[in-house]
Amino acid sequence: MYSAAAAASAGPPRRDFISITLGLEEAVGVAGYNNSKAWRRRSCWRKWKQLSRLQRSVILFLFAFLAVCGVISYTNAGEVWKSIRNKSFDDQRTEQEIPRLKLANPAVIPAPLKAGANREDYPELSLQKPPKLPHVRRGPPNLQIKAPRRDMRLKSRHDTMRAVEELVEVDKVEKTEKSVISWRGAVIEPDRSTEPLSSKMIQAEKPSSVEAEDQKELVPINERQLAVIEAFRHAWKGYKDFAWGHDELKPLSKSYSEWFGLGLTLIDALDTMWILGLKEEFEEAREWVANDLVFDKNVDVNLFESTIRILGGLLSTYHLSGDSLFLEKAKDIGYRLMPAFMTPSKIPYSDVNIGRGTAHPPRWTSDSTVAEVTSIQLEFRELSRLTGDEKFKKAVDEVMKHVHTLSGKNDGLVPMFINTNSGQFTHLGVYTLGARADSYYEYLLKQWIQGGKKENELLEDYMRAIEGVKKHLLQRSEPKKLTFVGELAHGHFSAKMDHLVCFLPGTLALGAHNGLAADHMKLAEALIETCYQMYTQVETGLSPEIAHFNLHAQEGHKDVEIKPADRHNLLRPETVESLFYMYRFTGDKKYQDWGWEILQNFNRYTRVPTGGYTSINNVQNPSNPEPRDKMESFFLGETLKYMFLLFSDDIDLINLDKYIFNTEAHPLPIWVPA
Numbered sequence: 001m002y003s004a005a006a007a008a009s010a011g012p013p014r015r016d017f018i019s020i021t022l023g024l025e026e027a028v029g030v031a032g033y034n035n036s037k038a039w040r041r042r043s044c045w046r047k048w049k050q051l052s053r054l055q056r057s058v059i060l061f062l063f064a065f066l067a068v069c070g071v072i073s074y075t076n077a078g079e080v081w082k083s084i085r086n087k088s089f090d091d092q093r094t095e096q097e098i099p100r101l102k103l104a105n106p107a108v109i110p111a112p113l114k115a116g117a118n119r120e121d122y123p124e125l126s127l128q129k130p131p132k133l134p135h136v137r138r139g140p141p142n143l144q145i146k147a148p149r150r151d152m153r154l155k156s157r158h159d160t161m162r163a164v165e166e167l168v169e170v171d172k173v174e175k176t177e178k179s180v181i182s183w184r185g186a187v188i189e190p191d192r193s194t195e196p197l198s199s200k201m202i203q204a205e206k207p208s209s210v211e212a213e214d215q216k217e218l219v220p221i222n223e224r225q226l227a228v229i230e231a232f233r234h235a236w237k238g239y240k241d242f243a244w245g246h247d248e249l250k251p252l253s254k255s256y257s258e259w260f261g262l263g264l265t266l267i268d269a270l271d272t273m274w275i276l277g278l279k280e281e282f283e284e285a286r287e288w289v290a291n292d293l294v295f296d297k298n299v300d301v302n303l304f305e306s307t308i309r310i311l312g313g314l315l316s317t318y319h320l321s322g323d324s325l326f327l328e329k330a331k332d333i334g335y336r337l338m339p340a341f342m343t344p345s346k347i348p349y350s351d352v353n354i355g356r357g358t359a360h361p362p363r364w365t366s367d368s369t370v371a372e373v374t375s376i377q378l379e380f381r382e383l384s385r386l387t388g389d390e391k392f393k394k395a396v397d398e399v400m401k402h403v404h405t406l407s408g409k410n411d412g413l414v415p416m417f418i419n420t421n422s423g424q425f426t427h428l429g430v431y432t433l434g435a436r437a438d439s440y441y442e443y444l445l446k447q448w449i450q451g452g453k454k455e456n457e458l459l460e461d462y463m464r465a466i467e468g469v470k471k472h473l474l475q476r477s478e479p480k481k482l483t484f485v486g487e488l489a490h491g492h493f494s495a496k497m498d499h500l501v502c503f504l505p506g507t508l509a510l511g512a513h514n515g516l517a518a519d520h521m522k523l524a525e526a527l528i529e530t531c532y533q534m535y536t537q538v539e540t541g542l543s544p545e546i547a548h549f550n551l552h553a554q555e556g557h558k559d560v561e562i563k564p565a566d567r568h569n570l571l572r573p574e575t576v577e578s579l580f581y582m583y584r585f586t587g588d589k590k591y592q593d594w595g596w597e598i599l600q601n602f603n604r605y606t607r608v609p610t611g612g613y614t615s616i617n618n619v620q621n622p623s624n625p626e627p628r629d630k631m632e633s634f635f636l637g638e639t640l641k642y643m644f645l646l647f648s649d650d651i652d653l654i655n656l657d658k659y660i661f662n663t664e665a666h667p668l669p670i671w672v673p674a
Contacts, residue, residue, distance in 0.1 A: 614629055
């Protein structure tokens with residue numbers, strides 16, 4: 001009863017509260033606002049948001065930069081480690097392969113065809129033809145107008161030359177245990193067999209480098225090439241000792257003779273030394289050119305001879321060595337020869353005074369020979385290409401265009417003389433492929449090739465001339481029925497053939513190689529046999545300057561007859577030149593063997609013990625060939641160069657799809673067709 005009354009009398013009810021105090025750990029767990037990870041993240045984010053936009057951008061950029069650097073460092077470290085592992089593997093593999101392989105990426109060149117062999121039996125043989133590449137237009141390779149850096153090219157060449165010098169003795173070629181270095185710098189072990197190295201081709205895998213164009217196939221220098229190097233060094237010794245800086249050596253009297261006073265032998269031999277790999281000789285000659293060769297002198301020079309020997313030699317050496325010194329000298333002599341073209345007819349005079357800048361014909365006539373005015377084109381055209389000055393090319397092209405239009409030809413055959421005033425042929429009715437006309441025919445073909453096979457007038461004149469030779473000048477001798485090229489004088493045939501005509505087999509072969517008629521090669525094969533017989537039917541094994549052929553069989557008579565006035569030998573190159581072309585295009589080793597015989601006979605009958613070689617007066621007298629005491633500059637510039645190239649099985653040693661030889665054996669580049 002009490003409870004109800006009490007409650008009623010007490011008024012509104014009272015509310016009670018309980019206070020609870022939590023420990024620190026519990027407070028943190030519930031509130032989360034002190035030093036927890038979540039709180040720290042929220043705190044950092046608040047501070048980041050408080051930064052300005054510029055400050056945040058700078059920080060982000062620094063983080064990105066550090067990340068990129070880290071990735072690059074990791075990549076480089078991986079490449080270094082990979083290369084170290086690969087090098088170790090390659091070294092192990094090399095050690096295993098060295099006993100059986102002496103060359104790194106040696107040439108893969110098939111053996112040349114043997115005499116009488118069927119070409120179909122050698123399907124792998126590709127003579128002087130560039131490899132077929134997909135989607136690549138056929139034609140000569142690209143050539144640089146600017147010279148390569150001299151220091152880069154000379155370094156490897158000089159290493160090459162040093163090794164070759166160590167191999168060659170002064171008087172004989174010895175077999176050696178030392179390594180030979182080829183002209184492109186590859187270390188090659190000498191063959192220990194008695195067979196010439198040229199017949200032993202080394203087989204290996206193709207170079208794996210993608211820069212195959214820069215990879216040079218390596219072919220060893222063989223014993224016959226070393227013999228040529230020894231012959232050159234012997235000739236050079238005589239020139240250096242007794243005729244240094246002069247035109248020609250007189251080896252017997254140990255003196256010299258002057259023609260122009262411009263060091264003809266030295267300049268003619270420059271590119272030969274480069275090709276043979278003779279460092280010391282080349283460097284000495286270069287120093288003379290740099291310091292002593294001066295064209296500003298009061299001297300008359302023959303336009304033709306100075307063009308083919310001096311201008312051609314300097315241009316060739318420039319292309320092979322890349323040394324701009326030779327181009328500058330070539331430009332100097334080129335400009336000094338230009339007054340020769342200042343004639344009423346634009347047919348150049350034969351002689352130029354390179355100091356005074358005047359020109360004139362010979363004292364006894366106003367004529368120039370056809371060969372002289374039409375065999376300077378390769379050199380002047382190339383000079384224009386290198387200098388950008390078209391006046392050189394324009395001058396010589398005008399000569400060829402003028403001769404193309406002249407009357408007085410006989411089925412493409414031209415007379416020997418042309419008048420510088422009237423511009424007309426003179427001494428009509430006499431036709432020869434010998435002296436005074438020979439290189440006209442040679443340069444028709446070579447200009448056509450040099451210019452990219454576009455100048456149809458040149459090809460037309462060449463093809464017509466070869467047909468004229470077949471129609472009027474070809475005959476066969478008795479008893480061996482040798483095909484030879486005679487002369488025609490006012491309708492009368494003369495069975496007389498200059499040794500100079502032996503350029504023709506090589507020229508015919510070159511034309512056939514460049515797509516002309518196949519019967520040109522057949523004629524070349526017949527004519528080179530005749531040129532060889534001009535040597536082998538003579539007592540000394542050396543050809544006379546002029547040979548006469550028997551047209552009728554006579555008992556006790558050979559095909560070749562020699563008159564007393566014609567039995568001298570001047571160390572001429574024409575037969576060896578054609579042997580080189582024939583071997584390069586056919587691979588028939590008999591041509592190398594014929595050239596070897598000729599070299600041995602030069603050594604036997606023309607070599608002078610104290611240095612040099614001499615021309616001789618009598619090729620029919622082995623006991624006394626009557627030395628003439630003169631070494632022509634072309635013996636070093638042409639004869640020995642063609643010998644060396646003939647004995648080589650390296651088709652890239654002056655590749656005939658890239659270079660054309662001038663009539664003094666100086667190689668000039670073939671231009672790229674536009």
